[in-house]
Amino acid sequence: MKVKLKVWRQKSRNTPGEFRTYESPGLNENMSFLEMLDVVNEDIANRGEDPIAFDHDCREGICGTCSCVINGKPHGPHKGVATCQTYMRSFRDGDTIVVEPWRAAAFPIIKDLVVDRSAFDRIQHAGGFISVRTGAAPDANSIPVSKENSDLAMDAAQCIGCGACVAACKNASAMLFVAAKVSHLGLLPQGQPERYKRVKAMVAQMDTEGFGSCTVTGSCEAVCPKEISLDFIARMNRDYGLALLKGEPKKIAGGVAG
Amino acid sequence: MATLNSNIPAGPLASKWESYKFNTKLINPANKRKYKIIVVGAGLAGSSASATLAELGYEVHNFVFHDSPRRAHSVAAQGGINAAKNYQNDGDSVHRLFYDTIKGGDFRAREANVHRLAEVSVNIIDQCAAQGVPFAREYGGLLDNRSFGGAQVSRTFYARGQTGQQLLLGAYSALNKMIGAGAVKSYTHSEMLDLVVVEGHAKGIVVRNLQTGAITKHNADAVVLATGGYGNVYNLSTYARGANVTASWRAYKRGACFGNPCYTQIHPTCIPVSGDYQSKLTLMSESLRNDGRVWAPKKKEDCKKAPKDIEEGDRDYYLERMYSAFGNLAPRDIASRAAKTVCDEGRGVGETGLGVYLDFSAAIERLGEGKVRERYGNLFAMYHEITNEDAYKTPMRIYPAVHYTMGGLWVDYNLMSNVPGLFVLGEANFSDHGANRLGASALMQGLSDGYFVLPATISGYLASQNPGKRPATDKAEFKQAEENVEALTNQLLGNKGKRTPASFHKALGTLMWDYCGMARTKAGLERGIKLISELREEYWKNVMVSGEGNEWNQSLENAGRIGDFIELGELMCRDALHREESCGGHFREEYQYTPDDPETKQGIVNPGDVKRRDDAFAYVAGWEYAGSPAKAPILNKEPLVYEEVHMSTRSYK
């Protein structure tokens, strides 16, 4: 099979970009989408031109690096998979495929299809953790966790941090991403002491980074390669509301009152 | 010649680590913040080390080439992490984990390191659970376990099929806390391209920023490499595409010895290769062998039949047949070689004939599809995406693929290389897995090194260095290293060659798989060395790199890494050639058990099993750079002295 690619090319953050069209060489339908890009890039390189820059690493849907909008949909046509798990058998011979980067003010373009997602890291620095010093942990079985909560925490914890949720959202909101982390930790007994402090800090950082607000359209859930549920956003909103009601902890001599 | 002193502490094996910790020099808290430590890499080992060192009060600078410290390929480990918790009350203990690991490594690992690893394993689970890693649980709320290859107890902890991801996110969260607190400075999209050695000690690195192309110098009191393994030397592997040897290789070229480079792990259960466009291979977790049965047709004529049309009596469940005690849970090297043997006999399945079946029908009958789905659902889904086949209905097809490298930079008991001040953790070092790694042990080692071992051992070195006296980056050695990196970059960019870096990588991969893969011979390795050295020469004449140095340039990044892989490939062949024995994943056809050997007759081993030669090869090979890639490297040896374990014939029958 062969396809035609319309790809966003942009040399750097501050230079204007444009779509350019490439004809693929002969392809095999069992190729992954990224292998197709490899083959097209070899062609481009052999012509002495600059290959298409795209982000990828694990190529098995777990590292969260790959990030293409394919025919208008982050991570392409299928539910519950990342770009790297999309195969050419999902397209037809002769198709034109439009390939774009994530578009969001908080994810500036680095080159072509590669964007800067460091805003996600900074949100995590603000509170995406349970404070436990190495070596200070009690025996793991001394903190039983109900299977239901542990499974639900795992559902949230699966987030691969790719940013498709932001790319899909018309407001470029990062709520699903933040909600996944907040819920993962907030569902576990270990995460309780910092639960309300955490949600406030992470939401504040999210706002600082310039992500939009959530209007619950659900497009994030629809494109999430790990199918993380919108319910976690509701859960986070509840925690956030409670955190606001609780207000700042009152300072008392010699310590902090909850 | 380098000196490879293992610095194993004295005393009985089981109390070495405790007494070491008691006797080691400590650094007072006020002085700790005067020491700056560079950590390169943010997989399990790098993140856990960075976070823990910062908690202790050191100034930590962490460098990764990824866009975020959450991406390293530890994230892709599926099955689990071992720990000698004995929560199942099935007879596990620190000693048993230690013994299984050292036997699994075919008696080529360092005894004292492995024992420490087994001791520390229990702390890792506690640490991770406290961080909020959502390990699988039983209905009572306690932690669940599963079994893995090479063990007869259930000691593997897991988080669905995403254990590596969850452990990495745990370590990343610990790192985030310290970055947020200002105790770790994180440099992303920053690739280490040289090690700076001042008066014989590692005192800094040179880094290229992948976004801007800026080359910068960084000094430190100690440098820690946690930069992973080098399996991508084979081009096709289960590694992430970005995984590379460059940091380790540049350190090697600055004098660090490379330990046992030929010890490679070929994992038995991967999805078979389907075409030459392929960029990577995908692993199907070893945990599947808990419930899946491996088989191939007994008769060649049956190979092209649909598996359901092959009678039960015409199926050869060869692992169960050959290794009855461990059956489908035989260690990886053994299971891989058995698959190769079966396919070499012409009994392989699938289009290429390079595949065997992994069959779940018995498990589905016994447990019901629901239970199998609960245990392995994501793996079955992944298999379906890639192959378009439904493994609930028809057996998976699998074939071995390169998955891990046991070799790596040589380190002593302190995890310090022969270059003082240079520490190496996780897959990047050589020490704990010998010639074959058991499943669920890589995560254990990465976290053990990072959370518990290095934080305890690094103080011994730092105590010998004056606080606040590290050399400044205007020193000649830093300038020289920076110029070295600039010259290499310019050479690659200025080379008006005709062949892309990727085409060289493919060529190298084919040579490595053919001559230094699952079965190796003297003649093949000699040929491999010759062809790879020719490839190296062609590379520097004919590689074509597009774009410029001061921008995001993946062609340039890859070109640098592939140049290093080519040199490494040659070293691996040399190591495999010199090691005239078979052990673990290193199989030299000349050294295998025959039907006439007494061990075969006694039923300890099968004909074709690896034959070690302890009299001549019970040592670690530490290869030292001779100043130019064209010059034969120098071989240094660290004898493997076992104080408690007897090096016996490895039997899984």
Ligand code: FES
């Ligand atoms: S490349 Fe890792 S998720 Fe796609």
